[in-house]
Amino acid sequence: MVYSPKLSKFLESYGIVLVLIVMMVVIAMTRPDVFLTPQNLTNIIKQNATLALVALGMLVVIITAGIDLSVGSTLALSMVTLAIASKAGVPWPVVLVIGPMVGLAVGFVNGVGLTWLKLPHPFIMTLGTLNAVRGITYLVTDGAPVSGLQPEVRYLGQAYYDLGIFAPPAGIPASLILVAVCAIGLWYFLEKTNIGRHIYAIGGNPQAARVSGINVERVLVIVYMICGFMAGLGGLLLAGRTDSGFPNAGIMLELDAIAAVIIGGASFFGGRGTVMGVLAGVLIMGLLRNGLNINNVSSFWQMVLIGVVIIFAVWIDVVRRRAAVRR
Amino acid sequence: MKTVLLAGVAIAAMTVSAHAQTFVLGMKGPGAGNPFWAAVEAGARDAGAEHGVEVIVVAPPQESDVQAQITQIEDLIAQGVDGIALAPTDPNALAPVVDAAIAQGIAVVFVDTQGINDGVSFIGTNNEVGAALAAQFICENVEEGADVAILQGLISQSTGQARAQGANQGLTDCGLNIVAEQPANWDRAMGLTVTENIITGNPNIRAIFGSNDNMALGAVEALKQAAMLDTVMVVGFDANPDAAASILAGEMTASVAQAPSNMGRFSIEALMALVNGEEIEDWIDTGTVLVDASNAAEYQ
Numbered sequence: 331m332v333y334s335p336k337l338s339k340f341l342e343s344y345g346i347v348l349v350l351i352v353m354m355v356v357i358a359m360t361r362p363d364v365f366l367t368p369q370n371l372t373n374i375i376k377q378n379a380t381l382a383l384v385a386l387g388m389l390v391v392i393i394t395a396g397i398d399l400s401v402g403s404t405l406a407l408s409m410v411t412l413a414i415a416s417k418a419g420v421p422w423p424v425v426l427v428i429g430p431m432v433g434l435a436v437g438f439v440n441g442v443g444l445t446w447l448k449l450p451h452p453f454i455m456t457l458g459t460l461n462a463v464r465g466i467t468y469l470v471t472d473g474a475p476v477s478g479l480q481p482e483v484r485y486l487g488q489a490y491y492d493l494g495i496f497a498p499p500a501g502i503p504a505s506l507i508l509v510a511v512c513a514i515g516l517w518y519f520l521e522k523t524n525i526g527r528h529i530y531a532i533g534g535n536p537q538a539a540r541v542s543g544i545n546v547e548r549v550l551v552i553v554y555m556i557c558g559f560m561a562g563l564g565g566l567l568l569a570g571r572t573d574s575g576f577p578n579a580g581i582m583l584e585l586d587a588i589a590a591v592i593i594g595g596a597s598f599f600g601g602r603g604t605v606m607g608v609l610a611g612v613l614i615m616g617l618l619r620n621g622l623n624i625n626n627v628s629s630f631w632q633m634v635l636i637g638v639v640i641i642f643a644v645w646i647d648v649v650r651r652r653a654a655v656r657r
Numbered sequence: 658m659k660t661v662l663l664a665g666v667a668i669a670a671m672t673v674s675a676h677a678q679t680f681v682l683g684m685k686g687p688g689a690g691n692p693f694w695a696a697v698e699a700g701a702r703d704a705g706a707e708h709g710v711e712v713i714v715v716a717p718p719q720e721s722d723v724q725a726q727i728t729q730i731e732d733l734i735a736q737g738v739d740g741i742a743l744a745p746t747d748p749n750a751l752a753p754v755v756d757a758a759i760a761q762g763i764a765v766v767f768v769d770t771q772g773i774n775d776g777v778s779f780i781g782t783n784n785e786v787g788a789a790l791a792a793q794f795i796c797e798n799v800e801e802g803a804d805v806a807i808l809q810g811l812i813s814q815s816t817g818q819a820r821a822q823g824a825n826q827g828l829t830d831c832g833l834n835i836v837a838e839q840p841a842n843w844d845r846a847m848g849l850t851v852t853e854n855i856i857t858g859n860p861n862i863r864a865i866f867g868s869n870d871n872m873a874l875g876a877v878e879a880l881k882q883a884a885m886l887d888t889v890m891v892v893g894f895d896a897n898p899d900a901a902a903s904i905l906a907g908e909m910t911a912s913v914a915q916a917p918s919n920m921g922r923f924s925i926e927a928l929m930a931l932v933n934g935e936e937i938e939d940w941i942d943t944g945t946v947l948v949d950a951s952n953a954a955e956y957q
Contacts, residue, residue, distance in 0.1 A: 364858045369883075373853045465718075473689035475845070475871070477899045488882065499883035572845050573878055574899070576871070578720070579846065623854040629840045 357621035368500035378616035379505035385590040387560025395600025396452040401561040402580035403463035408432040408565030413476035413575025422482035433562020441551030475576035487570020517605040533600025593643040686720035700921025740764035740928030764931035785823035787945035792827025803863035806837040810868040820868040848875025870900035896948040901956035911949040919943040
């Protein structure tokens, strides 16, 4: 293949969007009657909003060359806690805050454990909380789902706006708006604030960051709290969507979130990753599942294909980067 | 010293008193993991208390953690219990452990899920019959030839297979048109997602059978949002308290109840019979019953 700097530059910026478009065209061709209906497009958004929030949190951690394995458990604990509170008649504005607060608390524990205990890698601390928090989730619920939430609590996870042009159940989901707000907020935070730049600096080279006067420990605690917060917010959405806090929620969600972040072009070695990339990564996984579902492909094949896509997406990224370096 | 003492207390609590007969109930998931296993556990404990035998209940920390279950059962065999009622997470994987128990003269029955070892009795629901009961209810309540869908459980498990098969057979036999059969892995959120996708492609659907209530309740949520709950009936399986409440609220239409506490009770009684040298049947059916608005209150 002839090497072209222009092409490589274009691919680096928009390659992932091209992948998305190709996927949509292929799926639309296989099920033209279903895929592009407003109802199906609404489904795709609703079904992936929780993953999008959790993956955005994961992005911040991965930029620091860290990892947070506890997000699935954190999501579940947030869900059941807010469900219990909702059932107990706690006023709904308080209930809304509970989920994200639980997430912040777990994130704080992760961050503090990581920095104070000086554990060698975040994998270990968050592997611990993955288990411990899931255990607490089972303990507080006795393992049984807690169902029937206040309508206000369900709003974000369930409501959608038909804007007078879509026929139910199609429309703009409230969850999309929440994801958009979080994405824009996070983008601003990462790109425009000092702490945001410090996060990238720590991921790029922690020693250099420390020498240049960045309080690495403090920033890391904040990073894990952001990740926990997003997982808690994801719990609020999923609880609203299913009308239930069920303790088995979010098992293996951490792996989906990591996959979305990596597909979106973030580096496992830190210092690199964007909000746009993560959203594209989430959509790629969501589109893949949707496309296979509406073609009635067995879920076993779906697992195989998602695995292949993860490997393929990252390989494309490697090739792309090698081309960019040569330039 | 303190740790030694604590460990001693823990071991004392786990070991078995020497006199009473001791039976183990090995479940697939924690009783604190869902109401179903909690009821199995309660049934076994009640039977144990009634007959004056000791009942130890163990379960892997997570539903279907095969490795953990094997370890637990091996450890209990080493303790020398009198009998084991096992709900195998994976019948093939547990088969050698069951053989080892029998070789040591420990009585074994399978509960809830049938194993593959020859000559070991099974105490549980006939899931195929139960799913057929749900299918029959759907057949009686929708017009002939109507579109219907099946939400399958984990179809790598025999329970998932049996329910999917029973429902498929029953719905096909009475001339309904099955437009989708998809797994939602027993999970509520996945039941919701899969149903959203099914109704998007099949707007004329009239009934959905969920192989368990969690998935069926997810389907109810999807239909509610699509404003299709009036025209689509949802039938689940298990009749758990959430499902009963939903049926009474007029949302879910029906469910199929197993008798989990019978499973626990019959298991212990079967083990006692075996230890006393009595013969027991190969399959002790614990029964299923259709639950609709008329009797849902009993299951809340």
